[in-house]
Amino acid sequence: MPTHPLTTGPEAVLAVDGLRKHFGPTVALQDAALRLFPGEVHALVGENGSGKSTLVKILSGVHRPDTGSMTVGGRAFAPRNPAQALRAGIDTVFQEVLGVENRTVLDNLWLGADRPLRPVARDAGRREKAAEVLAALLVTPPPLDAPFGSLQLSDRQACGIARSLLRDPRVLILDEATSALDLDTRTRLFTLVKERAAQGMSVVLITHRMDEIREIGDRVTVLRSGRTVGTLGADWDHDEMIRLMTGGAHLVPPADSSEPAACDPAERPVVLRVTGSRLRPGGQPCHAEFRRGEIVGLAGLEGHGQDEFLRLLLGHGDTEGVVRTEGDGEHRVTDPRRARDLGIAYVARDRRGESILPWMSILDNFAVATADRDVRGGLLSEAAAERRFAHYVERLAIKYGRSSDAVTTLSGGNQQKVVIARWLAADPEILLLNDPTRGIDVGAKRDLYRLLRELSAQGLTVVMLSSEVDEHVELMDRVLVFREGSLAAGLARTELDRERLVDAFFDGAAVTA
Numbered sequence: 001m002p003t004h005p006l007t008t009g010p011e012a013v014l015a016v017d018g019l020r021k022h023f024g025p026t027v028a029l030q031d032a033a034l035r036l037f038p039g040e041v042h043a044l045v046g047e048n049g050s051g052k053s054t055l056v057k058i059l060s061g062v063h064r065p066d067t068g069s070m071t072v073g074g075r076a077f078a079p080r081n082p083a084q085a086l087r088a089g090i091d092t093v094f095q096e097v098l099g100v101e102n103r104t105v106l107d108n109l110w111l112g113a114d115r116p117l118r119p120v121a122r123d124a125g126r127r128e129k130a131a132e133v134l135a136a137l138l139v140t141p142p143p144l145d146a147p148f149g150s151l152q153l154s155d156r157q158a159c160g161i162a163r164s165l166l167r168d169p170r171v172l173i174l175d176e177a178t179s180a181l182d183l184d185t186r187t188r189l190f191t192l193v194k195e196r197a198a199q200g201m202s203v204v205l206i207t208h209r210m211d212e213i214r215e216i217g218d219r220v221t222v223l224r225s226g227r228t229v230g231t232l233g234a235d236w237d238h239d240e241m242i243r244l245m246t247g248g249a250h251l252v253p254p255a256d257s258s259e260p261a262a263c264d265p266a267e268r269p270v271v272l273r274v275t276g277s278r279l280r281p282g283g284q285p286c287h288a289e290f291r292r293g294e295i296v297g298l299a300g301l302e303g304h305g306q307d308e309f310l311r312l313l314l315g316h317g318d319t320e321g322v323v324r325t326e327g328d329g330e331h332r333v334t335d336p337r338r339a340r341d342l343g344i345a346y347v348a349r350d351r352r353g354e355s356i357l358p359w360m361s362i363l364d365n366f367a368v369a370t371a372d373r374d375v376r377g378g379l380l381s382e383a384a385a386e387r388r389f390a391h392y393v394e395r396l397a398i399k400y401g402r403s404s405d406a407v408t409t410l411s412g413g414n415q416q417k418v419v420i421a422r423w424l425a426a427d428p429e430i431l432l433l434n435d436p437t438r439g440i441d442v443g444a445k446r447d448l449y450r451l452l453r454e455l456s457a458q459g460l461t462v463v464m465l466s467s468e469v470d471e472h473v474e475l476m477d478r479v480l481v482f483r484e485g486s487l488a489a490g491l492a493r494t495e496l497d498r499e500r501l502v503d504a505f506f507d508g509a510a511v512t513a
């Protein structure tokens with residue numbers, strides 16, 4: 001398929017040429033270019049570390065480029081700070097939504113609109129507009145006077161997007177800002193985006209999810225190692241895009257989900273059992289068993305209990321009925337420390353809040369949970385940690401400069417891979433993963449799937465919450481579906497397809513457990 005030249009079409013609202021940016025020895029961008037036309041939704045894709053966020057941070061005034069030119073509406077554009085970018089009509093929503101925790105939702109929605117942190121609760125016009133945008137985005141919007149700090153991840157992200165929509169930007173940049181949204185909110189957002197685009201707003205959408213690009217992308221620009229390598233029209237095909245992203249070096253075919261399991265799962269020993277625990281007061285008691293070497297998905301609409309269930313397995317909540325079985329031995333999983341002692345590891349969802357230690361290096365972030373293995377002659381050996389890390393760097397294709405660099409210098413996806421590597425290195429027998437591929441590029445996702453399959457063939461049990469329906473269909477041996485705070489249904493691999501799974505989110509009764 002031919003890539004589309006940059007210069008076709010009407011006058012670009014945003015034009016970027018020859019952008020270069022380095023951080024110390026790392027060249028994050030070497031020749032980035034982009035043309036954004038009025039009213040288009042333009043996807044920006046590339047592997048983890050290919051420079052997408054750096055480009056966005058330059059457009060939003062967070063970083064300044066070394067060289068290159070940018071125009072907005074035909075006029076030179078070189079924002080020195082985020083406020084200047086905003087004044088030019090460029091508004092960015094980042095993946096990690098920032099908010100002032102102890103201020104209300106309403107204050108957060110109008111944050112930065114005028115005097116910093118000025119309370120707006122008494123401004124009726126603003127209240128009304130904020131309520132309107134939130135109601136368009138969320139089925140159950142949070143109260144405007146609720147503290148921002150009390151919101152769930154998905155609602156926080158929705159508020160971040162609402163904040164930008166309220167400012168009515170000329171160009172809206174969504175930098176993986178859809179990754180924590182639940183299904184409903186994402187659908188509603190896409191409807192809103194299409195409406196706004198029809199009125200002339202242009203959108204740059206950064207996502208690793210092909211289904212999202214299919215749904216609303218008009219064109220796609222691909223970055224590889226900091227360079228724009230092509231722009232595809234709406235007729236893009238999957239393989240062509242992957243070839244551009246990877247330079248053809250990394251074409252991992254999707255797994256064949258009809259592949260039979262190596263041995264009948266029912267014959268394998270149970271390693272973890274839940275009997276009668278409730279996820280919430282008033283919820284139905286849950287019953288579930290996990291067998292050695294299974295990969296089990298947890299699915300459902302956001303906030304329907306799958307998160308609580310995963311945490312239950314880790315020793316939080318009503319753990320009375322959570323039992324780890326080993327041979328004839330039975331041990332209650334009373335708390336997270338006990339869970340760890342029993343060979344259960346957990347990869348959290350909220351990377352920033354729960355798993356990345358931002359003041360530490362890449363290597364230390366990897367080794368922190370397993371440092372006892374690096375002791376040589378009574379001292380911690382960096383070389384030993386380095387050797388262990390190298391194994392995962394290769395298997396998960398982690399891209400970094402030096403392992404002694406701060407972990408925060410890594411791209412978002414690479415930070416996530418370091419956290420996954422940290423827990424894989426602990427050689428757990430049961431691995432609990434909370435939406436681990438959020439922010440991970442398609443190639444790396446496949447690498448992770450392959451690794452999980454290999455490890456499960458060696459006996460690792462994986463329980464993985466995922467917000468991606470395709471991930472369940474592609475990877476899982478079976479999927480547990482949650483509804484309204486209870487375990488509502490189970491789908492075996494042979495029954496798994498997109499439609500049945502989404503159906504089960506809404507009406508598990510139709511599906512046999």
Ligand SMILES: Nc1ncnc2c1ncn2[C@@H]1O[C@H](COP(=O)(O)OP(=O)(O)OP(=O)(O)O)[C@@H](O)[C@H]1O
Binds near residue numbers: 399439
């Ligand atoms: N502040 C920084 N200091 C040092 N290196 C950085 C910094 N910011 C980004 N980099 C490096 O620049 C490169 C591009 O990173 P960037 O975050 O732009 O990638 P990305 O395409 O957005 O990746 P992802 O899909 O994982 O979010 C990476 O190698 C990253 O480690």
